[in-house]
Amino acid sequence: MKYTTVHNLQSIPIEMIPVVSYKDFFDTVISLFEEEEVHCVNYFAYPIGNELHLICSLADDRESKLKVLSWKSTSFASVPSLSTQIPSIIVFEREIYENYGITFIGHPWLKPLRYAKNRANEHQISDYPFFKIESEELHEVGVGPIHAGIIEPGHFRFICNGERILHLEIQLGYQHRGIENLFLNSTHLNQRIALSESIAGDTATAHASAFANLWESLCDVQTSQHLLWQRNLSVEIERIAMHTGDMAAICTDVAYQLGNAVLGRLRTPMVNFMQEWCGNRLGKSLIRPFNSFYAFTPELKERLLDIFSKYEPDFNEIWDRMKTLPSLLSRLEKTGVVSRNQMIEIGAVGMSARAAGLERDVRASHPYGLFKETPHQPITKKHGDVYSRTQLRNEEIIQSVSYIKHWLENIPDIEIKDASHATPKPSTFCISLTEGWRGEICHCAITDEKGNLIAYKIKDPSLHNWLALALAVRNNEISDFPIINKSFNLSYCGFDL
Amino acid sequence: MLKEIKIRLHQGSQFIKDVRNVEVPGIFKGRPVISTKNCDEVALVELCPTAAISVNPFQIDLGKCNFCGACAFHSPDKIQFTKDYHLAVNEREALIIRAGENKALIVNKEKRRPEIERFFKQSFKIRQVSAGGDNSAELELNASGNVQFDSGRFGFEFVASPRHADAVLITGPITENMAQPLETCFSDIPSPKVIILCGTDAISGGVFQNSKALDRSFIEKHPIDLYIPGNPPHPLTFINGILDFIGKKP
Numbered sequence: 157m158k159y160t161t162v163h164n165l166q167s168i169p170i171e172m173i174p175v176v177s178y179k180d181f182f183d184t185v186i187s188l189f190e191e192e193e194v195h196c197v198n199y200f201a202y203p204i205g206n207e208l209h210l211i212c213s214l215a216d217d218r219e220s221k222l223k224v225l226s227w228k229s230t231s232f233a234s235v236p237s238l239s240t241q242i243p244s245i246i247v248f249e250r251e252i253y254e255n256y257g258i259t260f261i262g263h264p265w266l267k268p269l270r271y272a273k274n275r276a277n278e279h280q281i282s283d284y285p286f287f288k289i290e291s292e293e294l295h296e297v298g299v300g301p302i303h304a305g306i307i308e309p310g311h312f313r314f315i316c317n318g319e320r321i322l323h324l325e326i327q328l329g330y331q332h333r334g335i336e337n338l339f340l341n342s343t344h345l346n347q348r349i350a351l352s353e354s355i356a357g358d359t360a361t362a363h364a365s366a367f368a369n370l371w372e373s374l375c376d377v378q379t380s381q382h383l384l385w386q387r388n389l390s391v392e393i394e395r396i397a398m399h400t401g402d403m404a405a406i407c408t409d410v411a412y413q414l415g416n417a418v419l420g421r422l423r424t425p426m427v428n429f430m431q432e433w434c435g436n437r438l439g440k441s442l443i444r445p446f447n448s449f450y451a452f453t454p455e456l457k458e459r460l461l462d463i464f465s466k467y468e469p470d471f472n473e474i475w476d477r478m479k480t481l482p483s484l485l486s487r488l489e490k491t492g493v494v495s496r497n498q499m500i501e502i503g504a505v506g507m508s509a510r511a512a513g514l515e516r517d518v519r520a521s522h523p524y525g526l527f528k529e530t531p532h533q534p535i536t537k538k539h540g541d542v543y544s545r546t547q548l549r550n551e552e553i554i555q556s557v558s559y560i561k562h563w564l565e566n567i568p569d570i571e572i573k574d575a576s577h578a579t580p581k582p583s584t585f586c587i588s589l590t591e592g593w594r595g596e597i598c599h600c601a602i603t604d605e606k607g608n609l610i611a612y613k614i615k616d617p618s619l620h621n622w623l624a625l626a627l628a629v630r631n632n633e634i635s636d637f638p639i640i641n642k643s644f645n646l647s648y649c650g651f652d653l
Numbered sequence: 654m655l656k657e658i659k660i661r662l663h664q665g666s667q668f669i670k671d672v673r674n675v676e677v678p679g680i681f682k683g684r685p686v687i688s689t690k691n692c693d694e695v696a697l698v699e700l701c702p703t704a705a706i707s708v709n710p711f712q713i714d715l716g717k718c719n720f721c722g723a724c725a726f727h728s729p730d731k732i733q734f735t736k737d738y739h740l741a742v743n744e745r746e747a748l749i750i751r752a753g754e755n756k757a758l759i760v761n762k763e764k765r766r767p768e769i770e771r772f773f774k775q776s777f778k779i780r781q782v783s784a785g786g787d788n789s790a791e792l793e794l795n796a797s798g799n800v801q802f803d804s805g806r807f808g809f810e811f812v813a814s815p816r817h818a819d820a821v822l823i824t825g826p827i828t829e830n831m832a833q834p835l836e837t838c839f840s841d842i843p844s845p846k847v848i849i850l851c852g853t854d855a856i857s858g859g860v861f862q863n864s865k866a867l868d869r870s871f872i873e874k875h876p877i878d879l880y881i882p883g884n885p886p887h888p889l890t891f892i893n894g895i896l897d898f899i900g901k902k903p
């Protein structure tokens with residue numbers, strides 16, 4: 157076999173991952189990719205001695221399995237690029253090139269990805285080589301890195317013909333904090349979990365769950381039912397809160413003030429509930445491996461049911477109004493369209509992919525925690541426009557509320573085992589997938605023969621989905637950029653790490 | 654239009670009238686109080702993820718604390734987080750909380766530049782710069798302007814251009830890749846100008862303090878006017894901090 161097969165959160169000895177020649181690696185990845193249900197969840201390099209070990213994990217959504225294979229190389233080697241045939245590999249090869257100097261021959265454009273601190277070359281962020289078109293009829297619009305608003309930095313370079321956008325290139329990296337290296341250098345579990353909550357603070361519980369689930373698997377400690385329950389619950393509350401906030405922001409960008417005010421205030425009881433539960437509106441400090449400082453009590457259950465009973469009528473009322481307002485719909489429909497095929501090509505995940513008809517949802521395809529017993533039926537939309545992404549949010553909110561109500565009927569007893577001294581198994585590999593509100597979050601860890609982390613790889617759904625935004629704005633008026641951007645609401649820091 | 658009015662009526666009145674004294678619901682990790690009881694202090698130092706706890710004397714540095722609650726969970730007799738959300742100060746040392754003290758954190762008017770109140774009391778415009786922020790402080794700053802917190806009523810607001818701003822408010826630990834854009838933004842703000850560090854990451858680097866990917870020279874180079882701790886700071890912490898700083902009574 158040229159690859160090994162694992163499921164979500166299964167820890168395996170690292171030797172089980174076949175190391176094959178680059179030619180075999182190349183051919184196997186291409187042949188596995190022939191199936192539409194296969195996509196790449198990570199492809200990264202890490203050093204062992206003077207060598208590099210490059211591991212690629214492909215998720216097969218039909219079989220709920222991950223196919224993992226690897227090859228070995230040295231820094232600054234040259235090999236043929238997979239991206240020429242599989243465009244979704246473009247970002248991964250750029251990252252490997254940036255960090256280890258490997259040249260992928262035939263790659264459409266090997267340029268730095270995020271100007272990581274540990275990069276192998278001297279490229280400077282101020283010299284990013286943007287795509288250019290020479291023409292007297294076209295002009296460029298540069299926006300950022302600092303944007304007009306309370307928002308993270310990134311540089312957007314538009315090439316426009318009059319008001320129409322021909323091309324957009326998004327340059328990121330400004331938020332790079334060296335998180336993956338901190339994961340390796342720290343030996344402190346409290347530090348690592350705090351780091352996971354800060355990968356992207358707007359999806360803190362999803363990243364923290366991905367880490368906690370992974371850590372427990374690595375340490376061979378079975379997660380208690382109550383903790384699993386807490387993690388699933390908090391990620392769905394996060395989804396409701398962020399989707400509601402995003403719908404409010406979409407209203408702002410089309411100047412529908414009432415929608416903004418109502419939806420903006422409806423987000424508040426969700427985040428306030430998180431604070432009542434764990435003392436932090438964004439759920440930071442709630443998720444801990446092996447443990448939780450904040451048990452879910454019967455009073456909290458009554459509180460949450462009460463919040464839902466007030467949330468639902470107001471939410472439905474404003475949504476019923478929104479979907480019949482011609483002035484609102486005319487701004488959302490057919491704006492910022494990406495097709496299903498484009499989404500497959502770029503390896504898009506999560507709600508942006510589902511809004512274009514591509515059913516990718518880890519809750520269904522690689523279920524974990526409560527989704528093993530509560531089968532999840534992903535919601536999809538057809539058109540891939542701003543309106544589809546808005547409709548999808550509305551429906552996912554309703555779906556998550558119903559999941560939570562169902563889970564509240566049966567809260568598992570708290571039995572916290574003291575596993576604080578558990579350590580990861582030696583020479584082990586584990587992948588953890590979680591469906592955050594943006595989409596598939598992937599954490600992957602490898603330990604050495606002493607059980608120390610030697611690789612920690614994080615993939616936020618934004619890694620691929622930023623390209624979806626760049627494609628979606630083509631042929632739109634530049635004045636529609638803000639609304640299209642909001643409809644994706646991607647993470648800068650999640651990409652930059 | 655009638656439908657809009659109906660929806661509006663269903664919303665009732667949402668805004669918080671008394672932002673200085675309103676009680677936040679449930680658990681809130683605000684200003685900690687530390688008792689003088691004996692406990693295994695070294696264990697607390699070791700479990701803290703951001704090296705915020707130190708001994709001899711036992712103290713917590715709120716500029717480093719990321720409010721994870723691990724210490725209070727471990728030794729509830731020793732450390733308790735109160736519901737006091739008034740956390741902003743204008744002197745870095747004031748963020749150090751010592752055992753046996755239970756004092757409100759305040760903006761020390763003596764140490765504040767004299768022109769601040771005169772210039773900014775009625776109108777204070779802030780340019781926010783996220784320099785490695787994780788979008789949590791950013792979300793809370795946005796929430797400060799929503800219909801509940803409604804910070805706009807107090808005369809301060811966020812502006813798009815540094816040239817319209819009186820202050821730069823920094824979130825995040827200041828990454829190397831953002832160091833230059835931050836400096837450029839600050840130099841574009843007309844004087845007199847103010848620097849605010851918002852959130853633990855900005856104040857000390859927080860959980861990123863040991864990362865080589867940071868460049869915090871901006872903070873060494875320029876005097877800091879206001880520190881707003883939190884991970885992220887609650888909207889009430891932010892709003893009250895600014896009100897105290899510009900000397901405005903709500």
Ligand code: SF4
Nearest residue numbers: 701718719721722724
């Ligand atoms: S709450 Fe603050 S002081 Fe206590 S352990 Fe966490 S970071 Fe350290």
